[in-house]
Amino acid sequence: MSPLPEAELVRSSVQLYRYLLRCCRRLRDIQQHYRHAIRQSFKVHADEDDPERIQQIIKRAIEDADWVMNK
Numbered sequence: 001m002s003p004l005p006e007a008e009l010v011r012s013s014v015q016l017y018r019y020l021l022r023c024c025r026r027l028r029d030i031q032q033h034y035r036h037a038i039r040q041s042f043k044v045h046a047d048e049d050d051p052e053r054i055q056q057i058i059k060r061a062i063e064d065a066d067w068v069m070n071k
Contacts, residue, residue, distance in 0.1 A: 007062050016058050017042055023065045034068065 010016050020038045024031050040063075048054055 007066070010062060011059055013042070013045075013058070016061055020061065020065055023069060026069065031048060 007019065010019050017038065021035065024034045024038065027034055031043055050055065
């Protein structure tokens with residue numbers, strides 16, 4: 001299963017959140033698990049205010065989502 005084509009358009013945390021939830025819809029059997037993990041991760045990083053760190057988190061989350069979609 002390939003990742004969604006909008007990955008290169010993700011620039012903000014809200015865009016990332018929506019992108020990851022769209023990826024989750026494609027994972028039928030374990031959709032609830034990943035939706036919960038996404039929500040928890042956003043809660044943990046909600047107070048992050050360093051733009052460079054936010055971009056690192058976005059990049060890593062997209063890479064992880066690609067890996068999950070391809071496994």
